[in-house]
Amino acid sequence: MATSMTKCQNCSKLANRCFYRLFSTSISQNAYANHTKESEKKTHFGFETVTEAEKEEKVYKVFRNVADKYDLMNDAMSGGIHRLWKDHFIRRMSPRPGTKLLDVAGGTGDIAFRFLNYVRSQSDFNSLTALQTSTEQGVDINEDENSQVSGRSRDCHVTVCDINQSMLEVGMNRATQSGITSGISWLKGNAECLPIEDNSFDVYTIAFGIRNCTHIDKVVEEAYRVLRPGGRFMCLEFSHVSNPLLRSVYDEYSFQVIPVLGQILAADWDSYQYLVESIRQFQNQEDFKRIIRTCGFRAVTYENLTFGVVAIHSGFKL
Amino acid sequence: MCQKAESQAGGSEAGDHVSDGEEMEYETRLRILRSSMAFVHQHGWTVDTLAAGAEVEGLPGVAHGLFPRGGVELIYHFYTDCNKQLAMQLAERVAREKESEQTNTPGKSKITPFIRDAVEARLRMIIPYIDRWPQAMGILALPPNAPQALKNLGDLTDEIWYYTGDTSTDFNWYTKRATLGVVYKTTEVFMMQDKSDDYQNTWDFLDRRMGDITRVGKLVRNGQEMTSVLGEACKGFTIIGRNILGANSGAK
Numbered sequence: 001m002a003t004s005m006t007k008c009q010n011c012s013k014l015a016n017r018c019f020y021r022l023f024s025t026s027i028s029q030n031a032y033a034n035h036t037k038e039s040e041k042k043t044h045f046g047f048e049t050v051t052e053a054e055k056e057e058k059v060y061k062v063f064r065n066v067a068d069k070y071d072l073m074n075d076a077m078s079g080g081i082h083r084l085w086k087d088h089f090i091r092r093m094s095p096r097p098g099t100k101l102l103d104v105a106g107g108t109g110d111i112a113f114r115f116l117n118y119v120r121s122q123s124d125f126n127s128l129t130a131l132q133t134s135t136e137q138g139v140d141i142n143e144d145e146n147s148q149v150s151g152r153s154r155d156c157h158v159t160v161c162d163i164n165q166s167m168l169e170v171g172m173n174r175a176t177q178s179g180i181t182s183g184i185s186w187l188k189g190n191a192e193c194l195p196i197e198d199n200s201f202d203v204y205t206i207a208f209g210i211r212n213c214t215h216i217d218k219v220v221e222e223a224y225r226v227l228r229p230g231g232r233f234m235c236l237e238f239s240h241v242s243n244p245l246l247r248s249v250y251d252e253y254s255f256q257v258i259p260v261l262g263q264i265l266a267a268d269w270d271s272y273q274y275l276v277e278s279i280r281q282f283q284n285q286e287d288f289k290r291i292i293r294t295c296g297f298r299a300v301t302y303e304n305l306t307f308g309v310v311a312i313h314s315g316f317k318l
Numbered sequence: 319m320c321q322k323a324e325s326q327a328g329g330s331e332a333g334d335h336v337s338d339g340e341e342m343e344y345e346t347r348l349r350i351l352r353s354s355m356a357f358v359h360q361h362g363w364t365v366d367t368l369a370a371g372a373e374v375e376g377l378p379g380v381a382h383g384l385f386p387r388g389g390v391e392l393i394y395h396f397y398t399d400c401n402k403q404l405a406m407q408l409a410e411r412v413a414r415e416k417e418s419e420q421t422n423t424p425g426k427s428k429i430t431p432f433i434r435d436a437v438e439a440r441l442r443m444i445i446p447y448i449d450r451w452p453q454a455m456g457i458l459a460l461p462p463n464a465p466q467a468l469k470n471l472g473d474l475t476d477e478i479w480y481y482t483g484d485t486s487t488d489f490n491w492y493t494k495r496a497t498l499g500v501v502y503k504t505t506e507v508f509m510m511q512d513k514s515d516d517y518q519n520t521w522d523f524l525d526r527r528m529g530d531i532t533r534v535g536k537l538v539r540n541g542q543e544m545t546s547v548l549g550e551a552c553k554g555f556t557i558i559g560r561n562i563l564g565a566n567s568g569a570k
Contacts, residue, residue: 096369096379202378230377298343
């Protein structure tokens with residue numbers, strides 16, 4: 001990963017900010033971090049301190065381990081609410097026919113499938129009402145127009161990008177099982193350095209993936225690069241609960257229940273321990289909003305779901 | 319545009335960049351709103367219209383997300399735009415009347431026709447979109463949108479009264495605008511189902527409502543006089559009664 005000096009400084013700033021949230025790191029380690037070489041720069045992996053090079057590999061291993069049981073564990077951990085969050089996310093996007101979506105860290109395809117279903121049901125509805133109206137008005141149904149409408153629905157496309165091959169494979173299997181054959185493609189790639197051209201997508205989404213990335217600002221900058229002018233960046237991610245009572249309940253649940261579920265259902269305590277720790281290490285709503293603004297997005301807003309357990313951040317490339 | 323964005327991404331957070339960004343956001347929204355108006359007949363006042371408008375401007379359809387409340391923002395834009403146009407027209411009319419050596423403030427007898435003409439002019443601005451205006455009225459009546467809609471109506475009536483030269487500073491300020499708001503609203507509703515030539519029935523309806531106000535106004539004034547007379551009479555009887563009963567020791 002070749003980086004310029006300014007990006008280097010940005011990364012060290014980000015790593016330093018993360019340090020203040022680590023329970024097990026003392027201040028002296030910050031000084032140490034500033035003087036180390038770039039490849040040995042420290043960052044957080046859950047509540048652990050690791051080098052940046054190590055983090056990517058560790059995260060990769062986590063998701064390789066959880067890939068098979070990923071969807072099952074999502075349902076178990078959130079009581080199925082994650083489906084509501086994702087449904088709301090897509091409704092908030094309200095994509096129109098012909099939209100090109102890039103779903104990053106979208107391994108098992110939850111967002112991608114919802115997107116396709118939403119757009120296609122919209123087009124079906126539109127063509128149905130157009131049919132009804134023209135029948136009522138006694139106008140001859142123009143076959144070309146109909147095929148054009150359904151053709152447009154096939155024009156919508158989603159590219160699912162993930163760094164982890166196992167997650168992509170789970171997604172591809174799900175697609176075949178659901179009978180989704182067109183409008184979707186799968187791409188292995190690193191969110192910090194996407195193998196995609198500039199200005200090529202209408203919407204960029206990253207759902208429950210950005211907190212696992214080593215350099216969040218790089219991810220957002222890449223998002224800015226690949227979006228068309230007027231394109232939308234949307235991020236669905238765990239965030240901070242401000243209400244102290246709810247937060248204590250949420251913390252208890254996260255640390256006492258989730259790793260246990262991970263052990264029982266997936267025989268993997270550590271991966272789920274990492275997952276809940278990584279949530280605590282991620283920026284809160286306002287800080288993340290600031291990062292998005294700094295990378296050039298405008299009209300940046302966020303919306304809390306379930307009292308702040310999850311937040312949808314949105315920005316436009318204007 | 320990309321290069322400007324890159325310099326922003328370079329990390330400078332000077333106030334200029336922030337306000338540039340806000341201006342860009344504002345201008346982009348305005349462009350989308352203006353282009354969307356052409357699609358109102360097709361899709362109504364909905365997110366689809368905004369998406370179509372965005373696409374005309376060369377932006378992806380998802381840019382409608384710049385309007386989180388959806389189609390109602392297009393209605394507000396249209397409404398406030400019409401209000402501004404009306405204000406310009408009224409200002410011109412007042413300036414014209416001043417030039418033709420008439421008094422600044424139209425005389426009392428000139429207020430009613432002035433208001434009537436203003437209401438007609440404003441309602442005529444809806445005519446190009448009248449096929450979809452009932453939908454707009456319905457959307458404006460929804461609880462989340464109603465406060466803003468009421469404010470827009472208030473601004474409209476305030477503009478009209480301002481250009482009549484109204485300088486009231488008491489409760490009349492509110493009653494004048496409220497009554498005009500009611501007249502405007504009822505005429506608007508009537509217009510939705512009017513099929514007459516050039517909406518002639520609507521303008522007759524409007525004339526009758528303006529006549530109602532004048533009559534009611536006179537009635538209220540008479541009523542007020544009558545109330546004050548009655549009030550005085552009651553006071554007088556109370557004093558007589560107290561005198562008879564000997565309770566009014568102070569008057570002895």
